[in-house]
Amino acid sequence: MAIEDIEGKLGTAEDLTRYVRDLIAAAGADAPSAEATARAVVDASSRGVDTHGVRLVPWYLEMVEGGRVNTRPNLTFTQKAAAVGHVDSDDGFGHRASFRAIEEGCAMAATSGIAAVTVGRSTHHGATGVYTLAAARNGFAALGMTHADPAVVPHGGTKAFFGTNPISFAVPAPNGEPVLLDMATSSIPFNRVLLRRATGTALPPEIAVDAGGDFTTDPHATVALKSLGGGTFGYKGAGLAAMVDILCSAFTGMGHGATFAPFNGPDYSKPIPIGHFFLVLNPATFQALSLFDARIAAFLDDLRNAPAHPGQRIMAPGDPEHEEAIRRRERGVPIDRVTWKALAVAAKKYGVAPPRVTDTADVSDNRETAAG
Amino acid sequence: MAIEDIEGKLGTAEDLTRYVRDLIAAAGADAPSAEATARAVVDASSRGVDTHGVRLVPWYLEMVEGGRVNTRPNLTFTQKAAAVGHVDSDDGFGHRASFRAIEEGCAMAATSGIAAVTVGRSTHHGATGVYTLAAARNGFAALGMTHADPAVVPHGGTKAFFGTNPISFAVPAPNGEPVLLDMATSSIPFNRVLLRRATGTALPPEIAVDAGGDFTTDPHATVALKSLGGGTFGYKGAGLAAMVDILCSAFTGMGHGATFAPFNGPDYSKPIPIGHFFLVLNPATFQALSLFDARIAAFLDDLRNAPAHPGQRIMAPGDPEHEEAIRRRERGVPIDRVTWKALAVAAKKYGVAPPRVTDTADVSDNRETAAG
Structure with a gap:
């Protein structure tokens, strides 16, 4: 789906990050948890991934207040082999645990060539692409997955079993933003x-x-x-969802998605211990970096210049979000009105100062509204 | 798509393996290449993966005779880091190189926990699932990918750019056949x-x-x-195809799929140096095997018993092929008439004795023909 225009308030990424961080900290989170969560959701919002951006914050506050999220987790990392590590999130924010997993993965992959880092006893981590992108901006490629509570019917089935179980893949691109795939398997x-x-x-x-x-x-x-593929080919999307569920459960030590209570409540009192799976690859181990970069550049060049239908052009994975990020850096990062109001209520409750914002209604913009 | 019934000849997997091996060897291949190729295609055929089974053999013989495939390759393996290795297939059969990649990957993953093995200067390797399944039968999980010549249009595009770029994932299951996903991204x-x-x-x-x-x-x-997802969501299948293409090109040192000459000729004189990407995971590094097995068993149990539409049941990835494999072990592995005739011509040319077969027309079978 195209990136949709958001009506509401516009702020800078820096101001919004400060705002979200202060709100989450004021609700009780320790500094690293608040910092990581703010970084993750504003990164998503600043690239147009609004479904997994700042609009999640009121829900996160609800989970904190209900007791589902451990606001002061004892995060631990255990290296299990030369190329495998595990982050125990101790029921803390999944964002912090996932950034940590990527950091440890990069450190291990620098010597082992690749590294798998599993995350267990985690919570919702927002957009999985935030973490693979962090690896790519650091010069590494990464594959990331998370499972979730049931929302997707198996092929032939009538009741939700799989989560939307996203797959994300990022790879550094020479002279440009990383290639970034981040897709639900529904x-x-x-x-x-x-x-x-x-x-x-x-x-x-x-x-x-x-x-x-x-x-x-x-x-x-x-x-x-x-699942992706619909009535005839939905077994393919369901197969991918099964792969994600297995890598995020049996490999992390957590249960599979169908065992989870609903993420959206109403009970927010107990942790829902989910898992994430990350793989980090060091391109320099595989090929001389000059050859690697040349291959990526040639691939992107050929793809972006491939013949297209009139009025369309071919985009590489992540191109739409990269273009939206440029636009939002100039115009501001939008927060929809419902989310803005919910944040304002929390800000008042916790005594957090709102950021300086403008209203999208007051900003001229000749861009056509994207199709939903 | 459901597994389709094949009209033609029926033989045992053992007899067909011998036949294919002798034909490929008689065409000039060394023993390991002939052995690996026969093993791969008969494994696919014996599980109902007929598109990537024995029907490929006449085409392989054509490639050998044309000079595209090096029949006596100097296959080499180079370990590049604790968890990364590379197989140079020297333009030889991709089946041999891919089995070797899985063997080396299992050996590395046994100590490193995981291992990536890339394959370069390879040729068509049949069904990617053959190799991930080989890992799973050996107690390891595996992810496998290959790119291919252009057959799939990018999202918004008008001309083929991506190959059908399959993704395969296999994981050992306690008391049963491994879970096996093996899907084209179209x-x-x-x-x-x-x-x-x-x-x-x-x-x-x-x-x-x-x-x-x-x-x-x-x-x-x-x-x-x-690509998978059709007119509205085809950007997802295309994104997966891009991921496969990158992992099989920039990481293996090969060019991307759109640079390849057509796999189906007419020129069979020159090698088309493609790449494959394999990841092998040692479950025991991630979790105690008893817990790992219990998680996989619970997942499969819950999935297979999930509520289904009347007359349907939920199958885990690989279940249809496993059931077909049981049927074909009893009934014989079918070879369609066109392939059978082409093999007979080659057998006569090279003086290879055909196997003992029966004809599907002479075998009673009360199974309904599957929908195409």
Whole structure:
């Protein structure tokens, strides 16, 4: 789906990071947890990944207040072999644990060539691409995955079993932003359904199911999602979801996604111990960096210049978000009105000063609204 | 797509392996190359993966006779770091190089926990799942990928750029066959188009494009494929194809898929140096094996018993192929008539004795024909 325009407030990434950090810290989180969570959600918002950006913060505050998230975790890292490590998040914010996993992974991959770092006893970590991108900005390639609570029906099934179980892959690109794939293994995330309920717009066919497990395009009738590939080829998306679930459960020591309580409550009192799986690759171990860079550059050049339908152009994974990031650096990072109001309530409660913002209604912008 | 019934000859896996091995050896291949290639294609055929099974052998013989494949390669393995190795296939059969990559990967992962093994200067290796399955049967999990010549249009594009670039993942399962995902990142392989041309059946919508890059359901008008996800979500399948292409090119030292000459000729005189990427994981490094096995068993149990539509049941990745393998062990492994005839011509030319077979027409079978 194209990146959608957000109506609401516009702030700088720096100001919003400070705001989110202070809010989460004021709710009780220790400094590293607040810092990592703010960094992750503002990074997502600044690239147009609004479903996994600042709009998650009111939900995170709710989880903190309910007791689901350990705000002062004893985060530990254990190296299990030359190329394998494990981060125990101690029920703390998944963002902090995931950044740590990438740091440790880069350090190990620098000598071993590659490293797998699992994360256990974690919580929601926002957009998985935030962490693979952090590795790529540091000169490493990375593969990242997380499982989640049931939202996607298995192929042939009628009830949600898999999470939207995203796969992310990032690789450094010479003279440019890293290539960044970050995709749910369902066609859409469930947040898209909520958005369509609000706008009263029908969903595309074969991506959502009703209470009986039958396809529906009505967002109000939708209770679960279909895996990527739809009615005929959905076994492929479900197969990818199974791979993600296995790597994030059996390999991390956690249970599989179908054993989890609903992420969206109503019970926020108990931890839901989820897992993440990261693989970090050191390009220089595989090839001379000059050859590696030349290969990536040639691939991107050929792909971006491939023949396209009239009025379209071919984009590499991450190109839309990179272009949106440039736009948002100039214009400001938007926070939708619902989220902004919820943050304002929390800010008042905790005595946190809001950042300086403008309103999207007051900012001229000749860009056409993207299709949903 | 469901596993399709094949009309033709039925033989035992052992007899067919001997036949294929002798044919490839008689065409000039050294013993390890002939052995590995026969093992790979008969393994695929014996599990119902007929598109990548014995039907490839006449094409392989054509490549050998044309000079594309080095029949007596100097295969070398270089360990580049504790957890990274590279197999140079010296333009030899990709099957031999890929089995070697898995062997070396298992040996490295036994101490490092995980290992990446790239393969370069390779050729077609059949079904990628053959190699990840070999790792899983040896107690390791594995991720495997290969890129290929252009057959899939990028999202928004009109001409083929990506190969069908499969992803395979296998993990050992306690008391049963390994979980095995093995999927093209397009909805179908191009062989499915050829089959539909022969049967005169229309293709499903949004999986194939014509010479102008527009969707078509006419197999005769089809010149390229659309990535998994179709018209709206095909950027996801294309993103996965890009990931596979990068891991199989920049990381292996080879060019990306769009630089390759057509795999199907007509020029078979020159090597097309492709790459494969394998990751091997040692479960015992990640978790105590008893816990790991219990997690996998619980996942499979819950998935297979999840609520299904009437008349359907939920299958884990690899279940359909495992059930077909049991059936084919009893009934025989089928070779379609076109392939059988081509093999017979080669057998006569090289003086290879055909195996004992029966004809599917003479074998009663009350199983209904699977939908195409």
